[in-house]
């Protein structure tokens with residue numbers, strides 16, 4: 001396998017100006033003809049060989065300027081077709097290849113999903129369709145002619161506008177599409193098959209009427225209304241917030257059951273896996289509705305951030321992904337509840353990015369090298385990338401951020417650019433310089449910021465001393481300090497924010513005011529290893545509210561006492577920090593109980609913690625979804641991640657203990673919350689209803705954990721009476737916490753009810769896979785043989801196998817059975833779909849975090865995997881780095 005390095009980037013020697021593709025779709029084979037207008041890539045002209053990428057292609061012919069190229073004029077190997085001496089200047093090239101989509105189980109390139117044809121080209125899948133310079137800085141205008149059987153493939157779609165269609169002999173027909181915008185080949189798409197559409201329209205701010213179509217198999221059409229709503233909201237939002245208007249007359253979304261990722265932003269022809277489009281109240285949960293809104297938004301927003309302005313090379317992936325994730329987060333916040341969304345996003349960062357960045361797969365958001373780019377669509381790159389974009393907004397404010405975005409598009413529309421270009425646009429538009437900020441792109445590892453505070457009554461000065469440390473990561477032993485924006489407020493003894501008047505740092509005093517109005521939160525620009533910030537005119541010792549809204553993606557280690565934290569939990573005006581205070585208290589509690597558990601002491605819950613949560617639960621002023629989040633304990637992964645030797649058994653035992661104890665002590669309040677949050681209204685996806693259900697479901701799960709007859713009865717009743725999937729599934733999940741007949745019966749009943757709906761069946765798999773009941777490895781093994789399971793469908797694999805790996809007690813079972821299970825599955829999967837297999841094998845990457853017995857067992861599986869014959873590059877890269 002060949003490693004590709006950022007430092008080796010070179011501009012392409014040849015440019016492609018236009019690309020005309022022709023597909024003759026067939027059941028046995030598909031013929032692809034590609035006609036390319038080539039021009040020299042640098043001013044001096046070139047005579048160097050033209051190397052084209054290619055994979056699993058059968059070459060039928062090459063012509064240059066209309067003449068067949070003789071076989072001594074080119075070379076072919078399994079990865080390339082190289083034209084040895086291309087003509088000088090501009091020339092035409094025509095390449096004909098044959099491919100076999102029906103045999104393509106990797107789901108990249110052109111493949112079949114339930115009979116229909118569909119493509120996935122990002123990152124490097126276009127080379128499975130035809131020989132090409134498969135790199136994002138080669139941007140061309142495309143046409144695409146598709147020819148196929150009219151009965152089998154009545155719908156023929158590609159990017160851009162449909163400019164011609166008609167019937168052909170032999171029951172065939174064709175369609176010709178033209179995309180007026182230049183694009184890299186990873187944004188090319190083709191879909192053909194038996195699909196129907198929901199059609200709607202949107203009038204843009206300049207009055208352009210855009211036809212919107214969502215394509216699915218006919219029976220699923222009724223389930224596309226929420227997706228259509230989401231699309232229209234996204235189009236409106238991007239105009240309002242960023243002034244970005246859609247640029248074609250047609251926007252298509254296609255739903256396919258078999259898809260490696262969530263969705264793909266191909267120009268004007270987005271492709272989605274079913275789960276992220278199809279929804280009905282009976283069969284989809286609030287979580288599904290929210291995910292659909294976010295991902296429909298995400299892919300649509302890529303039209304500007306990714307498509308109109310794209311990446312120079314794949315190392316710059318975060319340029320489009322970090323920015324677009326940030327945009328979809330903001331979109332969802334504006335349409336829902338900002339604090340709750342922020343909590344969810346920060347939790348995701350902590351559970352995916354932090355652990356990865358503390359392990360062998362740590363990499364900066366702009367990686368330095370890769371073997372398979374697909375392995376780098378990680379939490380670091382997406383979620384940390386979004387945090388980096390968010391920091392610009394924190395520094396420049398909403399209007400400064402908008403100015404930066406405007407300048408970015410003004411400078412780079414139609415180009416393939418780098419992260420520095422984005423940084424430069426942001427800084428130039430704001431006349432600013434952010435020292436050390438670019439380190440966020442090149443240094444891996446999560447910085448830890450220590451904060452100590454002191455108050456001097458005499459001078460009425462409150463000081464915060466900050467120090468930062470970025471841990472060593474593979475290949476980066478030494479780190480530079482980062483630019484860290486720390487949003488701070490000071491809370492007085494009555495729980496109110498103090499007005500902040502002036503601050504002393506860097507040897508100067510800065511007056512804080514907002515056009516004469518007092519300010520209550522300020523952003524400290526922390527950019528050295530150590531720095532002190534002194535607030536003046538502080539009349540009493542405050543409790544500092546640090547890192548408000550989670551203003552930087554760091555680990556904060558402050559000297560706040562437990563009573564400070566309880567105080568913030570009860571009073572902070574920054575709701576995010578109220579939640580955070582509760583989480584810090586819960587973490588402290590969990591750590592001390594883990595120590596007790598390891599020393600075989602009896603576990604006991606401190607009453608202050610119970611009282612703190614009770615007060616939150618009883619609040620009538622707090623948002624209900626916020627309450628649900630605030631009474632939820634940090635996940636097991638988050639706690640294990642912070643231990644010197646991760647102990648899944650202890651963490652599991654402690655979390656279960658706290659949950660049950662809270663349920664026991666808060667039983668009356670929890671019951672009241674369940675009953676008072678029932679509703680007989682028809683399902684609606686709006687914040688109030690979602691919040692109500694979230695609180696009710698969280699409380700029900702607590703109660704059912706008690707496994708007492710009255711609460712089991714209650715949960716059963718909720719299950720039976722539920723009129724929507726959100727409540728039905730939550731009740732099922734609540735019941736299935738406890739092994740036994742009730743659990744088995746409920747699971748069976750649910751399956752019988754829903755066996756016709758593969759998306760609901762996937763949930764059913766996931767619920768069992770993530771279960772922590774004893775001996776769950778055997779259950780999951782059994783489910784692998786269930787008739788509804790299919791190793792070729794990524795969604796089912798993510799639900800069952802991915803779900804299982806996310807359940808620490810079972811996956812890390814001390815006898816190694818979980819590891820053995822995964823090892824075997826990875827090898828099977830790798831033969832079918834390397835991208836999916838490599839996502840699964842990542843579960844092993846943090847094996848060194850566990851005790852010696854577990855280390856040995858996990859390592860043995862990794863060694864078994866890496867020595868297997870015919871291993872894919874995808875899995876090889878992860879296994880290799882994990883073992884390094």
Ligand code: B3K
Pocket residue numbers: 122123261262263264265298299321374377
């Ligand atoms: N850009 C795609 C992800 C492609 C992943 C390739 N292995 C979808 C997205 O960002 O939403």
Ligand code: ZN
Pocket residue numbers: 298302320321324325
């Ligand atoms: Zn994206």
